[in-house]
Amino acid sequence: MLATALRRLMFPARFSSPPAIVEAEMLVRARISASSGDPKETEKNRIKLITASLVEAGASSVEVAWPNGSNVVHSTGLDRAKEFVDIACTSGDLHVTSSHVKRLVAAALESKSNVRFDFEKAMFVYSMGLAFDVSARYSGGDAVPSEKLLPVTDDDVLDAYRVFADTHLPNTVILELNSTCNFKCGYCPFHGDDQTDPRYLGKAKATEMSLENFEKIVKQIAAWPRKYSEHVVTIAPFSRGEFFLSHDWKRALEIIHEAGLRSYVCSNASILSTEILDTVMKDGLLDHLTISLDATTKEENYRTRRNTKFNKIIANIEHASQLRKNGSPTFLQLNCTITETNKDSIDEYTRGWIDKVDIMLIGPTHVLNRATKHVTYDYQYSTSGPDHGVESHEVPCSFLFQTLEIYSNGNISLCAACGSERIPIGNAFDEEDIFAVRSRSKLFNNVRNVFISGQGNNGHPYCANCLMYKGHFARTEKRDGAHYRFDHSSWIVQNTK
Structure with missing residues (x-):
């Protein structure tokens, strides 16, 4: 009654x-x-x-x-x-x-x-x-x-x-704790071998956010008034670096957890150990862990990622998988970037790991188009690109609203698809309300109006030729007991057994 x-x-x-x-x-x-x-x-x-x-x-x-x-x-x-x-x-x-x-x-x-x-x-x-x-x-x-x-x-x-x-308010905030990395993956614009890329960082340009600023921003995000959604915001405390290289990684995850928000981390797993994995996975301190692995052999791993820690990475993935099977609430994902080095072993890679993780993401690398200065997908090594019978749709950009990216120096990026801090619209360290930066930014609102008016990415010079937002969607299918869903130029693979 x-x-x-x-x-x-x-x-x-x-x-x-x-x-x-x-x-x-x-x-x-x-x-x-x-x-x-x-x-x-x-x-x-x-x-x-x-x-x-x-x-x-x-x-x-x-x-x-x-x-x-x-x-x-x-x-x-x-x-x-x-x-x-x-x-x-x-x-x-x-x-x-x-x-x-x-x-x-x-x-x-x-x-x-x-x-x-x-x-x-x-x-x-x-x-x-x-x-x-x-x-x-x-x-x-x-x-x-x-x-x-x-x-x-x-x-x-x-x-x-x-x-x-x-x-819509952002459902994911990339809040970069540190931009340092211990790998030199050939396709990485920030730390890889391609040092002519304007986004290249190297050790000299790497920065780390203080815990004081990190906690201040997390608390602001937790206080956002969400008028239409019960969705809990996910904080991804990484972007251009290896999260677990930071000495403050554990406290950063605790801050996110204490604020009632979700946490998501992608790691190369070389710094991980059984102790670290037990800490983040046994009681769900980390909600979602993704491990990036691009190889099936030690030699292939070295050619792709320029490191010799293949056996340690494999052992860490195996331990994480066992923790998940034993009841860990941490969602476990494996990512694989397709390159010239590993393009012929993707099927073997998938069969080897599909039973050990919750989900796999397999897709082409992102590359910088030097003529246009925009990030695109490199389809030449992918079986899921537009040259393989994939339907292409130019749709309004969702990156603008779904994700907010803040770098370790405090710069707030115009768009998470930009892949760098070259187009900042403010600095989070100076703001009491980081979300209000968007509403005040003439640049952000100009780009927003371009898309809601139906002009598409060619309606603004910062978005012209950007293919990151462009969705290539083909089909869903089942192969060898696995469900493949093609989404945003990558295969999302799940076990159906």
């Missing part, structure tokens, strides 16, 4: 008494499925936003379905018609717009069918973090309607993207 009363207070019906029934030819009724009988403020805010889109699309009534009941949050009083189109969505479909609804309704009436968007052929929608999985059910006549799949258009994506841009 109390829950019902609270729902009525939060979502009062538009009319206090039943209005007169009016005949109509066709009506649109909408139903939003909520996830909780005791909703958080974030879910209530999402429902209000979705309701506004449904009303704008002409819905005669909007009902919210709770696990233990339902209530009407909008009604025009029209409830009789020869034809109905019932719209269904969930409280998670934050980015649904009136345009989406109108398109579904029109398609349902024209075809006398049930209609939903075909996201199987538009996988990039999920990768971008867009949520508008709304469907329409036709009711009219005696025939049972069939189902029709509606292709997702560029306009559908852009409509959802505009809502995304207005409502």
